[in-house]
Amino acid sequence: MTTIDVEALISALPRRLSDIPSYWAGRTPDAVALSENGRQISYRRLNEAVDEAVVLLVDLGVRPGDRLMIVAENCMAQLVLVFAAARMDTWAVNVNARLSLSEIDAIGKHCGARRVVYTHGSSAEAYAHAQRGGASKVSLGDIGDIAIGPINPACEPEPVDAEGSKQVAVLLYTTGTTGQPKGVMLTHRNLLFIAAVSGHVRGLINTDRAYGVLPITHVFGLASVALGTLYAGASLYLAARYSPAALIASVRNDSLTILQGVPAMYARLLEHDRAGWDPSTSALRFIYAGGSPLDATLKDNVERLFKLPLHNGYGMTESSPTISQTRVDAPRRDTSVGSVIPGVDIRIVDVTGVDLAAGEAGELWVRGPNVMKGYYRDPELTAATINPDGWLNTGDIARCSPDGALFIVGRTKELIIRSGFNVYPVEVESALNSHPAVVQSAVVGRFLPGGNEEVVAFVELDPAHHHIGPADLMAYLEPILAAYKRPAQIIVMDAMPAAATGKILKGELKQLAQRLHDAPESSI
The missing domain is CATH 3.40.50.12780 (ANL, N-terminal domain)
Incomplete structure (x- = not known):
């Protein structure tokens, strides 16, 4: 070029x-x-x-x-x-x-x-x-x-x-x-x-x-x-x-x-x-x-x-x-x-x-x-x-990087602060997406009493891996991510809410994650 x-x-x-x-x-x-x-x-x-x-x-x-x-x-x-x-x-x-x-x-x-x-x-x-x-x-x-x-x-x-x-x-x-x-x-x-x-x-x-x-x-x-x-x-x-x-x-x-x-x-x-x-x-x-x-x-x-x-x-x-x-x-x-x-x-x-x-x-x-x-x-x-x-x-x-390549770590507004540690959603998403059953994932923060946050992950699964569930994914992440980066909850979705571009609407997922905490009987 x-x-x-x-x-x-x-x-x-x-x-x-x-x-x-x-x-x-x-x-x-x-x-x-x-x-x-x-x-x-x-x-x-x-x-x-x-x-x-x-x-x-x-x-x-x-x-x-x-x-x-x-x-x-x-x-x-x-x-x-x-x-x-x-x-x-x-x-x-x-x-x-x-x-x-x-x-x-x-x-x-x-x-x-x-x-x-x-x-x-x-x-x-x-x-x-x-x-x-x-x-x-x-x-x-x-x-x-x-x-x-x-x-x-x-x-x-x-x-x-x-x-x-x-x-x-x-x-x-x-x-x-x-x-x-x-x-x-x-x-x-x-x-x-x-x-x-x-x-x-x-x-x-x-x-x-x-x-x-x-x-x-x-x-x-x-x-x-x-x-x-x-x-x-x-x-x-x-x-x-x-x-x-x-x-x-x-x-x-x-x-x-x-x-x-x-x-x-x-x-x-x-x-x-x-x-x-x-x-x-x-x-x-x-x-x-x-x-x-x-x-x-x-x-x-x-x-x-x-x-x-x-x-x-x-x-x-x-x-x-x-x-x-x-x-x-x-x-x-x-x-x-x-x-x-x-x-x-x-x-x-x-x-x-x-x-x-x-x-x-x-x-x-x-x-x-x-x-x-x-x-x-x-x-x-x-x-x-x-x-x-x-x-x-x-x-x-x-x-x-030293060769001038740019890496996007995350969005300022999406940064999750869990017990004083910074968690970047993209890192957790990359770990989840490396599992063969995961089609795509989205990670958001959920506010807890006292000003803390926890990590919540939403995933779409390949139907061919119907036997895989949240517990399996939790076990998969254990050797990959530090404990503070691991999701407190993994929620399986049939389809992620998305804009016409295909971009996942994380705002909607964040609201859903909060509702599921504040009112556990809420459905998805």
């Missing part, structure tokens, strides 16, 4: 996301841009569809600086609307159609959207939300059907930055089970920087074919997968929902070369009946896991299946998302999240903000072109997260 001249890369970035389809429409107009359920459109057609969507949105009264809320699951229409909003200097508010009505209403109220658009032609959930929202059907021709909600006359447009690259392109709301919505403002420059750099780190070229199942309503699916693929002029094969069978079919039939997912996606694939399927004979050249911690056992099992290195990385919504990534030409055998991407700086500090010595674990701070503009309508939270010098406090605990 060649080195990156970061200054040259940044100066060469286009001003808006919508410049991506127009660029490739002029250079490789007939190349496949998007594929969905067997339908394909070229870069020429994608660019034309964006222009047509702009005309439609203007006719609907959408203005520069307005928020356009797009309730969707992965489809062509969703990306066309994101690019159209970008071309108009309108903010795209990407919302997953699988959210509940109350969650969608809360986001709509917080962002004050001028219009809500539903991709009801490709999502049953979007269709249901459109029906409740009094939306009217509109056809985008070969792109698909959408539904348009009523205009919000109270919407006030935000100021439009004269330099398009600094304009907010997308407003993404982070996953949460309680409290007010938290909208992350990402600019065109934020997202285009990540699209360009992450594509370079992956060695993307315009003949690549990438699987697009990670939700575009999430920053990983939007910036790293969708925009990164299209920025390189490659082809994106969209899938609204993940299933192992559909993935296998696409690897076979579409000659995929790039596969990006979350660890839970690979865990499900390993569970699936794969009779007759040998991914090592496919066209795949690069596989990647991100979005949540990757444990060594899963990594080893996936690499044995694919006969390829499983690359790893780390990021967060507020950093658009990528902060670090393993390199194509230097795969790692451990679970490091790789080296920091070019153009981004990090610090590892103690609780007072003082830099720690190399190798010590501390809070990770990040600065670079990927750092968000801030939280929408929350200057206090923005100031508490990004200091005056531009350093973003990730809230994660990390350490660097």
Whole structure:
């Protein structure tokens, strides 16, 4: 992999996301841009569809600086609307159609959207939300059907930055089970920087074919997968929902070369009946896991299946998302999240903000072109997260190895303090996941009277190991973990609560663990 001249890369970035389809429409107009359920459109057609969507949105009264809320699951229409909003200097508010009505209403109220658009032609959930929202059907021709909600006359447009690259392109709301919505403002420059750099780190070229199942309503699916693929002029094969069978079919039939997912996606694939399927004979050249911690056992099992290195990385919504990534030409055998991407700086500090010595674990701070503009309508939270010098406090605990590899130890808020000892959930999860019966696990802290905490583990078990229970897992952990790190309780779940990305919702599990302690008769 060649080195990156970061200054040259940044100066060469286009001003808006919508410049991506127009660029490739002029250079490789007939190349496949998007594929969905067997339908394909070229870069020429994608660019034309964006222009047509702009005309439609203007006719609907959408203005520069307005928020356009797009309730969707992965489809062509969703990306066309994101690019159209970008071309108009309108903010795209990407919302997953699988959210509940109350969650969608809360986001709509917080962002004050001028219009809500539903991709009801490709999502049953979007269709249901459109029906409740009094939306009217509109056809985008070969792109698909959408539904348009009523205009919000109270919407006030935000100021439009004269330099398009600094304009907010997308407003993404982070996953949460309680409290007010938290909208992350990402600019065109934020997202285009990540699209360009992450594509370079992956060695993307315009003949690549990438699987697009990670939700575009999430920053990983939007910036790293969708925009990164299209920025390189490659082809994106969209899938609204993940299933192992559909993935296998696409690897076979579409000659995929790039596969990006979350660890839970690979865990499900390993569970699936794969009779007759040998991914090592496919066209795949690069596989990647991100979005949540990757444990060594899963990594080893996936690499044995694919006969390829499983690359790893780390990021967060507020950093658009990528902060670090393993390199194509230097795969790692451990679970490091790789080296920091070019153009981004990090610090590892103690609780007072003082830099720690190399190798010590501390809070990770990040600065670079990927750092968000801030939280929408929350200057206090923005100031508490990004200091005056531009350093973003990730809230994660990390350490660097002597060779510059970054390791994520845990989240500051997830740290469990048990009898004065620090317990990092990821360490306990890795130990549990190394048991052949465990598909995935999640570890949380539970508060006890007197201010102490105890460790509680939730696990999903492989049905083939039906004879394994919590007592067996407890015995398995005894020689692996120190006594203070071992769970006080292990709870078997049929399925973990998860976001649309596959990320386990630990907030819900923490609440459940507390309820089971406070009211033992509660059921799961």
